[in-house]
Amino acid sequence: MINVTNAMKYMGALLVGVLLLGSPVAAVQAPEVLVKETTDKITRVLRTSQDKIKAEPGHLLEIVDTIVAPHFDFERMSSWVLGKYWRKASADEKKRFALEFRTLLVRTYAKALNDNFDKQIDMLAPRKRKDGKQVTVRTEIQQSAGFPIPISYKMHMKEGAWKIFDVSVDSISLVANYRSSFAKEIRKDGLEKLITRLADRNRPSKAADTAK
Amino acid sequence: MLQRYIAEATGFENIALAGLRMLANVAPDDKLELADKRLQPVELPEGELKTLQARALVKRPEMRQLSAGLQARREWMLAKKSESNPNLYVGVAGIISYSPLRDDLTSVSAYDPFNTAGATPILGLQWEWASGRQPAQVAQARAEMESTLALRTFAQRGIPFQVAEQYHTVHAHHEMVQKLYEGSRSGRRWMISSYADFEAGIEQADKVISAFLGYIQAYSDYLKTVNDYNLHVAKLQVVTGDVE
CATH class of the missing domain: 1.20.1270 (Substrate Binding Domain Of Dnak; Chain:A; Domain 2)
Incomplete structure (x- = not known):
């Protein structure tokens, strides 16, 4: 019998690579080096923190928020995800949406990462744009059964550091996916309703339901 | 439905493991673990x-x-087929004897087997005819x-x-x-x-x-x-x- 919780766990596992980014460093690292080193660091931290995470589920979010989140360009992601609705949104709506969207990503992928930190992750050759301003770092998560899961990070230089502005899981661009889904929701119910839904979903009790 | 697939998969697994054991010379009761379980x-x-x-x-x-x-x-x-052909035998028979302490008889009418030498060809033919x-x-x-x-x-x-x-x-x-x-x-x-x-x-x-x-x-x-x-x-x- 397949239940919702198990299905969520399985699908969460597919998104593991998204969080495999690490702590900021003083010098500018090549994006692929940044991903590799951070991957090693986050898996090491998660491996040694399992007891605490089990005792305090909130600790997982803290780890991911500290190690991973600084390497995302949430502002750009938020604006791309909303597209034309970003330009139309008020400053307050932008702020609240960006906050909820950030929480959504961290929350979703923290659980996925925790379920899959012991998997082998292979680094593939990065693809660099000719002007050198954009790089796609490609990785593959090996599965004990099933196809490897390709995860790629689109990164650009911002304020002297490489930042992620899109993540593709098995060729599904999360930004593009959310852009399409959110646009549909906004057309139907408006941006305010979307932000409310995200906030509702991000509430600790709801988040805990899906993380189980 | 699920149990059916599980039973079928288990059957395939057992067959494959039996084959691997045979190829790897592993005893049937020994544990065999695969390094790579992906199909x-x-x-x-x-x-x-x-x-x-x-x-x-x-x-x-x-x-x-x-x-x-x-x-x-x-x-x-x-x-x-060749059994229908005659068997032909060809050979050479010879004799040689030497007794230095005996007198050598030189009379042509006397047979002296102690001091003599000679050889003769032999030709034989056998035909087993079974019509x-x-x-x-x-x-x-x-x-x-x-x-x-x-x-x-x-x-x-x-x-x-x-x-x-x-x-x-x-x-x-x-x-x-x-x-x-x-x-x-x-x-x-x-x-x-x-x-x-x-x-x-x-x-x-x-x-x-x-x-x-x-x-x-x-x-x-x-x-x-x-x-x-x-x-x-x-x-x-x-x-x-x-x-x-």
């Missing part, structure tokens, strides 16, 4: 059909057995040879057909594997997309479950087809004589 399609065998058919006619053990058998039958028939039995034995040997010849002719027609049948089966399964791989990957992408939306609170759980089930179904079909494909490749290697 992946093997490489598509190289070579065009005609090449494989020609190779099968050379490498198949049946063809080698038939060639050896045919040679033996031919020799046997020739041997039976009815001998031709019958030849005919029997010829019939046996011809039956082996007929077997070879049959094999020369049958083996290429076997190879062709297996070759086309392998290629059809190879294409199925490619298509199901794409289908399975698409199913997974649908699932990822649905899950992402669900986490954002804009997709219903039942839609996510549908996507999940769709992926599982596609992936199950893919795995089963990969298994069938791999087995058909192994069969092709047997019918071409690459594996005995």
Whole structure:
């Protein structure tokens, strides 16, 4: 019998690579080096923190928020995800949406990462744009059964550091996916309703339901 | 339904493990663990059909057995035929004796076996004539040879057909594997997309479950087809004589 919780766990596992980014460093690292080193660091931290995470589920979010989140360009992601609705949104709506969207990503992928930190992750050759301003770092998560899961990070230089502005899981661009889904929701119910839904979903009790 | 698939998969697993144990010379009761448990399609065998058919006619053990058998039958028939010919014996008989302390008799009328030497040719002829039995034995040997010849002719027609049948089966399964791989990957992408939306609170759980089930179904079909494909490749290697 397949239940919702198990299905969520399985699908969460597919998104593991998204969080495999690490702590900021003083010098500018090549994006692929940044991903590799951070991957090693986050898996090491998660491996040694399992007891605490089990005792305090909130600790997982803290780890991911500290190690991973600084390497995302949430502002750009938020604006791309909303597209034309970003330009139309008020400053307050932008702020609240960006906050909820950030929480959504961290929350979703923290659980996925925790379920899959012991998997082998292979680094593939990065693809660099000719002007050198954009790089796609490609990785593959090996599965004990099933196809490897390709995860790629689109990164650009911002304020002297490489930042992620899109993540593709098995060729599904999360930004593009959310852009399409959110646009549909906004057309139907408006941006305010979307932000409310995200906030509702991000509430600790709801988040805990899906993380189980 | 699920139990049926589990039972079937367990059966496949046991068969594969038994085969591996045999190949690896591992006792049936010893534990055998696989380093890589993933089921992946093997490489598509190289070579065009005609090449494989020609190779099968050379490498198949049946063809080698038939060639050896045919040679033996031919020799046997020739041997039976030769029995109708006379046996001719040719030889040389000789004598030499030397007794230095005895007087040598020089009289031509006296036989002196103690101091003599000589040789003579011998010619013999034997002809075993069996008017009815001998031709019958030849005919029997010829019939046996011809039956082996007929077997070879049959094999020369049958083996290429076997190879062709297996070759086309392998290629059809190879294409199925490619298509199901794409289908399975698409199913997974649908699932990822649905899950992402669900986490954002804009997709219903039942839609996510549908996507999940769709992926599982596609992936199950893919795995089963990969298994069938791999087995058909192994069969092709047997019918071409690459594996005995």
